[in-house]
Amino acid sequence: MCMEKGGKIEVEELAAAAATTAAEEKLELSVDDVMDRYMGSIPPLIYTIFLVTLVSESPRWLLVRGKNKEALDVLRKLAKGKKLPGNIELVIPSSSTAITCEEGDKNKSLWTTKWAAKRMVTIMTCAFGVGFVYYGMQLNAENLNFNFYVTVIINALMDVPTVLIGGVLLGYTNRRLLLLMSTISAGVMCLLCIIFSTTSKDKAKVGGDGSKSTSSWPQLTVEAISFMFASIAFNVSYVYCVELFPTNVRNFAVSLLQQSLMLGVLLSPLLVVVGRLSPFILFAVFGALSTMLVTVSTWLPETRNAPLYESLKQQEEEEKLRRFSPTSPPIVV
DSSP: OHHHHHHHHHHHHHHHHHHHHHHHHHHHHHHHHHHHHHHHHHHHHHHHHHHHTTOOOOHHHHHHTTOHHHHHHHHHHHTTTOOOOTTOOOOOTTTTTOOOHHHHOTTOOTTTSHHHHHHHHHHHHHHHHHHHHHHHHHHGGGGSSSOHHHHHHHHHHTHHHHHHHHHHHHHHSOHHHHHHHHHHHHHHHHHHHHHHHHHHHHTOEEOTTSOEEOOOHHHHHHHHHHHHHHHHHHHHHHHHHHHHSOHHHHHHHHHHHHHHHHHHHHHHHHHHHHHHHOHHHHHHHHHHHHHHHHGGGGGSOOOTTOOOOSSHHHHHHHHHHHHHOTTSOOOOO
């Protein structure tokens, strides 16, 4: 009995010691993980604090809100030592027809105004499709029949011509047309990736370890072009959203656009996982989603060379006048 009891006590002590050791190791790991996370967060925090000291409020927004003194202070700050005239007076753009928030938009918001809510839902739908394809193509680099690192580098390099081409096209092309054509082009290229994925799979070479290896330059080229078009649509969607809404709700509208893009980002990894099993399904969904969702942009008005309004009521009245006035250029709706 004594030996059994002594053996039982010894086993319990060993179990307790093992549990203590495991808890200490887990605590050390958790502390290391926390330190790594905090150390990774410190540089962005310092950058943000430094950046906040350099950023000032928009004088135009302050002026629309009736804060003329604050707007003038910001302009003096931006003058960088240059003395502004003492009798300077700030006037709201289009002051002859402008209706400020205090006068006309007290009870109006983005969601309570029918035309603005319709535009917001439409551009958010477009943004969801653009974000889904744009980030999904980047995450899908591991599923292509090519070296992963080379694929990532080429996708990153494609952003350079994207900025140049997109900037030039924005100066000469209608926003709605550019958004529509870039997303449709990205969708068509995604569908072409299906063909090259099937061809590359059939021509796969068996290595010495029994694994298949392929290097499909045609597939990588088509994928990179598709990513470039998706990147152009990504950039154009921001510009388009800014021009669709007046100053008093513009920041809110852009934030909703960003949320829609991020929603596409959250869902795209799920499709990338499916792409490991079937590239056909992945590229088919990318192509179809990119084409179908963004076709709703045809419901949006064209904003190229259109004025930027200050309030919802002003924009509604001005667009009605421009639409029905025989002397004004027609608004493309």
